């Protein structure tokens with residue numbers, strides 16, 4: 001096999017390993033095997049730079065931006081969510097949906113990831129760029145920084161044109177490690193994983209972002225009927241087929257009791273999760289039911305965020321200002 005062929009095969013193989021690891025959560029090789037193949041690719045690319053592929057995993061970290069992030073217009077606004085804080089309010093939401101539709105629809109419940117919203121665009125399957133939510137209409141271009149997140153594919157498994165949206169987050173373990181490093185270096189530590197994720201994707205230098213071990217869960221998007229989905233639950237099953245990472249802990253719920261069962265289970269296992277969540281998002285499942293309900297000025301009438309009670313912050317003795 002000549003160098004060009006080997007570079008193409010190694011690129012494809014490494015991207016497939018990343019898909020197994022990040023999207024299927026079922027790696028077929030060890031990290032050592034991955035690293036060995038990655039080093040082999042780096043070595044070949046150094047000797048034959050003309051054969052480097054656009055979606056090579058070695059090409060994810062670009063150069064430092066000079067001054068600031070460009071603004072990006074979201075053709076389809078990135079909505080916010082109404083919040084509810086107790087079971088009565090959540091049942092009121094479900095009752096308002098039933099009144100709006102004339103029947104009680106199927107719902108999908110998802111974990112509410114405590115990160116920052118991102119929009120990622122693909123053209124014929126190739127990564128085009130990424131932007132923050134901003135005010136919902138105008139965000140900041142973070143294309144170079146999102147490119148450093150290994151869970152974000154540079155090429156979809158199908159040549160689709162679509163915009164996909166989700167949450168970039170910093171896993172709890174990465175957050176702990178980062179703050180330990182910063183404390184060691186006498187730097188200010190981050191207050192929580194959400195702030196450190198936001199700070200990490202808004203770095204002008206992608207090399208810094210690349211070191212922050214960020215991850216992503218995708219949950220919505222802008223697409224046409226060629227994607228072949230007609231509900232939120234079908235979308236959440238379809239995105240992984242394209243190579244896009246979805247949080248698997250979602251559940252279809254037909255009644256308020258089923259929603260409570262999910263809320264109780266998630267509240268129970270929240271502390272075991274590798275990432276922070278601050279509630280549950282309950283959405284009407286079928287897109288035609290969502291459209292029938294429509295939107296308020298800034299949020300859908302077909303979705304709500306049920307926020308967990310704020311954790312009683314365990315103020316550590318060292319944090320108490322002794323007067």
Ligand SMILES: NC(=O)c1c(N)nc(OC2CCCC2)nc1O[C@@H]1CCC[C@@H]1O
Pocket residue numbers: 079080081110111112113114115117133167219220281300303
């Ligand atoms: N943080 C989340 O995990 C999450 C989610 N699982 N699902 C949605 O659905 C969107 C789609 C239409 C309106 C809200 N939004 C989420 O977070 C958003 C980001 C900005 C406002 C919400 O927090």
